[in-house]
Amino acid sequence: MSALARIGRFLGDNPVIPLLILLALLVGVLEFMRPGILNERWIGNTVKFAIPLAMLAACQTFTMYTGGIDLSAGVVATVSAFVMATLVPVVGTGPAILLALIPALLIGLVNGIGVAFANVHPLIMSLGTGLIGTGCLQVYQRFVIATGSEVPPFLTWLGTGVTWGFPNSLLIFVPFAALLIYAQSRTGFGRALYAIGSNKEAARLSGVRAWQVYLLLYTLSGLVAGIAGLLYVGLIRAPSLSLVNPLLLPSVAAAVIGGTSIFGGRGSYAGTIVGALILRVLDTLLTLMRMPEGMRVLLFGLIILVVTAIYVRLTDR
Amino acid sequence: MIRVLRNQAWVLGLVGLLFALALVTKAIQPTYSASGFESLARAALPFAFATAGMAVAILVGGIDLSVASMMAVASVTAAVLMEGAGVGTSIGVVFLVLGIGLAMGAINGALIVVTKVPDIVVTLAMLYVWEGVALLILNAPGGQVAPWLQQLIRGSVLPWVPNALILAVVGVAIVWVPIRRSKLGLAIYAVGSDPLAAYRSGVNIAGTRIAAYAICGLFSAMGGLTLAMSTGIGEPIPGPYLLAAVAAAVLGGVVLGGGIGGLVGPLLAVLILRLVRQDLTLASVDPNVTTIVEGTIMVGVVMLGGILALRSRRS
Numbered sequence: 001m002s003a004l005a006r007i008g009r010f011l012g013d014n015p016v017i018p019l020l021i022l023l024a025l026l027v028g029v030l031e032f033m034r035p036g037i038l039n040e041r042w043i044g045n046t047v048k049f050a051i052p053l054a055m056l057a058a059c060q061t062f063t064m065y066t067g068g069i070d071l072s073a074g075v076v077a078t079v080s081a082f083v084m085a086t087l088v089p090v091v092g093t094g095p096a097i098l099l100a101l102i103p104a105l106l107i108g109l110v111n112g113i114g115v116a117f118a119n120v121h122p123l124i125m126s127l128g129t130g131l132i133g134t135g136c137l138q139v140y141q142r143f144v145i146a147t148g149s150e151v152p153p154f155l156t157w158l159g160t161g162v163t164w165g166f167p168n169s170l171l172i173f174v175p176f177a178a179l180l181i182y183a184q185s186r187t188g189f190g191r192a193l194y195a196i197g198s199n200k201e202a203a204r205l206s207g208v209r210a211w212q213v214y215l216l217l218y219t220l221s222g223l224v225a226g227i228a229g230l231l232y233v234g235l236i237r238a239p240s241l242s243l244v245n246p247l248l249l250p251s252v253a254a255a256v257i258g259g260t261s262i263f264g265g266r267g268s269y270a271g272t273i274v275g276a277l278i279l280r281v282l283d284t285l286l287t288l289m290r291m292p293e294g295m296r297v298l299l300f301g302l303i304i305l306v307v308t309a310i311y312v313r314l315t316d317r
Numbered sequence: 318m319i320r321v322l323r324n325q326a327w328v329l330g331l332v333g334l335l336f337a338l339a340l341v342t343k344a345i346q347p348t349y350s351a352s353g354f355e356s357l358a359r360a361a362l363p364f365a366f367a368t369a370g371m372a373v374a375i376l377v378g379g380i381d382l383s384v385a386s387m388m389a390v391a392s393v394t395a396a397v398l399m400e401g402a403g404v405g406t407s408i409g410v411v412f413l414v415l416g417i418g419l420a421m422g423a424i425n426g427a428l429i430v431v432t433k434v435p436d437i438v439v440t441l442a443m444l445y446v447w448e449g450v451a452l453l454i455l456n457a458p459g460g461q462v463a464p465w466l467q468q469l470i471r472g473s474v475l476p477w478v479p480n481a482l483i484l485a486v487v488g489v490a491i492v493w494v495p496i497r498r499s500k501l502g503l504a505i506y507a508v509g510s511d512p513l514a515a516y517r518s519g520v521n522i523a524g525t526r527i528a529a530y531a532i533c534g535l536f537s538a539m540g541g542l543t544l545a546m547s548t549g550i551g552e553p554i555p556g557p558y559l560l561a562a563v564a565a566a567v568l569g570g571v572v573l574g575g576g577i578g579g580l581v582g583p584l585l586a587v588l589i590l591r592l593v594r595q596d597l598t599l600a601s602v603d604p605n606v607t608t609i610v611e612g613t614i615m616v617g618v619v620m621l622g623g624i625l626a627l628r629s630r631r632s
């Protein structure tokens with residue numbers, strides 16, 4: 001066994017370690033370029049913006065375990081955020097938040113039904129429901145145009161607030177991430193996801209009822225996307241009809257950089273979280289270099305490609 | 318044989334749907350005329366090429382998320398180079414842009430083959446790369462497309478046969494028909510159906526995939542050119558063509574995973590989707606409802622197709 005293969009195997013077993021090294025490297029470059037940038041405020045800001053991205057990337061990570069993807073996540077998050085903000089003046093904060101999660105659950109459920117019972121590819125299914133969701137939102141907007149919108153102080157506090165140097169959104173995110181990391185490896189549901197992604201037929205023969213798993217998975221994915229949208233609107237404080245949509249492709253990128261295989265059966269949510277952080281730091285880095293916008297976008301794409309290519313090469317067994 | 322029949326059945330079904338829609342259009346708007354159809358064809362033109370490109374990438378077993386970004390590169394390149402240029406130069410620019418499209422697609426394909434990273438991830442990254450390139454070429458909408466090219470897609474040769482429709486059909490056919498009938502066409506379907514079987518039958522898998530992505534890039538360049546021809550300027554920010562192209566390709570009977578479908582179905586699907594949009598506008602339905610209807614048609618058709626496939630497998 002050559003040294004390279006050994007490193008590859010080690011990294012394959014501990015996929016988060018090389019990502020953490022990469023993250024540290026990027027932060028190092030940042031500190032070198034702009035000494036003193038590495039302070040509490042900057043870290044807090046980076047984490048604040050990485051959290052909604054990491055939550056949206058959870059939808060991609062968990063659906064990817066089964067070989068799927070959820071392209072409706074961005075729209076679902078936008079719908080939840082917009083519906084919540086427009087309902088607050090009418091029904092109050094608590095009910096508005098609960099009501100806003102209903103469309104999220106519904107879109108997720110429809111995705112699940114399509115994937116589970118009609119055998120539609122998740123990419124197509126979630127693309128279609130995303131289109132429907134966008135249309136419904138535009139129609140909805142015309143009915144509530146008079147009521148105005150409001151982001152409740154609670155969500156603003158959660159999204160932008162900082163307590164003892166820690167962003168308040170960690171209050172939601174830490175238990176959320178802990179639950180997901182526990183669920184993916186320690187629960188029957190989590191193992192069923194990997195099983196379906198590795199070999200659907202073998203999973204079926206071992207007693208996994210795929211339709212139940214798909215229904216639950218995509219409904220939960222909708223719910224998580226909805227919550228991510230609520231957090232994001234608390235951070236941005238300006239609801240709009242395309243609020244979270246720009247985060248969709250980065251959420252896929254975060255999951256992929258984090259080592260989750262888009263073909264299913266492999267990956268971890270811990271990797272995705274680091275992936276989301278890497279994307280945020282990369283964004284700061286490219287902004288600081290004062291390049292033309294085009295160069296920044298170009299490098300962003302190239303780096304995603306290079307990181308995944310190296311990753312695939314190292315862990316390919 | 319059954320597969321061929323089913324493919325034809327899908328296309329025939331789409332033709333039936335198109336006819337039904339035409340009747341509905343006549344019912345809603347008895348005065349619907351050739352000029353309405355002309356503007357429909359013009360609006361459908363960039364969508365048609367984007368969908369054709371996407372369909373080829375799906376046929377070979379992949380998907381190309383960078384279609385809209387490559388269209389943006391083509392449109393800004395054309396608009397920048399043609400500004401103030403004569404007819405002769407602009408003809409040269411058209412061929413140059415088509416060549417650039419071919420090259421961009423080939424780069425996508427080569428990266429997929431070399432890095433062994435899944436198609437969807439590579440083209441997701443390239444979506445940013447090509448968008449960046451487009452922004453570097455032109456920072457904000459600008460440039461100027463040669464006026465004769467702008468005139469080319471306007472008007473009709475015969476009533477009900479708009480120039481734009483002819484351009485779409487000829488543009489796709491001139492590229493796809495010779496390829497479909499050659500060894501490469503067969504190889505694309507073979508690799509899309511079963512790469513291992515294709516490999517064992519002596520098909521050059523890497524070459525086929527690169528070629529398929531290059532064709533996708535070429536169609537994207539055509540889409541970008543026609544987009545610039547209809548607006549008259551270059552636009553560096555990609556339009557809504559990515560999702561629309563996937564939707565139309567799938568509605569047109571191209572199956573995600575590869576090997577099944579053709580280009581006739583997707584082109585019909587583009588016409589159907591644009592006609593639905595026009596009908597709803599004519600019926601003075603809230604334009605926003607259109608998006609819901611389009612999404613519902615797509616989801617409904619795909620779910621129906623999935624259920625039918627499950628049924629036939631069971632029986």
